[in-house]
Amino acid sequence: xxxxxxxxxxxxxxxxxxxxxxxxxxxxxxxxxxxxxxxxxxxxxxxxxxxxxxxx
Numbered sequence: 001x002x003x004x005x006x007x008x009x010x011x012x013x014x015x016x017x018x019x020x021x022x023x024x025x026x027x028x029x030x031x032x033x034x035x036x037x038x039x040x041x042x043x044x045x046x047x048x049x050x051x052x053x054x055x056x
Contacts, residue, residue, distance in 0.1 A: 024045070
């Protein structure tokens with residue numbers, strides 16, 4: 001068990017917490033067969049980015 005002083009609490013790192021809140025998290029792909037799925041995610045994010053004004 002860690003001493004209480006070493007356990008971060010909410011608000012200790014506000015910039016990192018804000019970045020975490022506003023970041024899309026995707027799983028990590030480690031296998032060759034996962035590359036197709038990763039490519040699909042990239043294409044989907046690109047498509048949303050290109051059409052973001054239409055989505056607002």
